[in-house]
Amino acid sequence: MKLTAIELWTALHGMVFGALFLLAFSGGLAGLYGLRHEWLTTAGIKDDVRRLTAGTWIMAIVAWLTVIIGTWVVYVPYRAEPPEGADLSKYPKFNLTSDPATAGWHEFGMEWKEHVAWISPMLATAVAFVVLYYGLEIADRPYLRRALIVLFTLSFIAAGIAGLFGAFITKAAPLI
Secondary structure: OOOOHHHHHHHHHHHHHHHHHHHHHHHHHHHHHOOOOOOOOHHHHHHHHHHHHHHHHHHHHHHHHHHHHHHHHHHHHHOOOOOOOOOHHHOHHHHHHOOOOOHHHHHHHHHHHHHHOOHHHHHHHHHHHHHHHHHHHHHHOHHHHHHHHHHHHHHHHHHHHHHHHHHHHHHHOOOO
């Protein structure tokens, strides 16, 4: 199996960083949920906060890498303009918009994906910063822990929506 450069970047963007994002999210969510004084010793909380800090920062960094690569590497050939009379199957954006049956994938899906995807690293970074800043105090503040879980989950949902649109759009008009 041979991959072109853009296919390699697309795989890195979606599959590699997507998998790391998913692992970091699941670990971070479990870490946040279990960070309670009634469930852990003081030593256990210190260990959990250390792992949680690393995990949330990994998730934030992976989210930033994913949207940056998606926006400035993968999306560039997607939106390339075809020369007059070119085969539109090699120009995904124009291939989608040339047919009213598939135009919605670009008009709604890609436009929405481009903007919603950027919410994910912003929220993930906010969670990572709060975990770093408050550390051990999160176990004493259940309202803070719940707020972090909500922000963390919203980050994941935003990334999930963007990922689904990306997968569907790539299926409808693959990058060649």
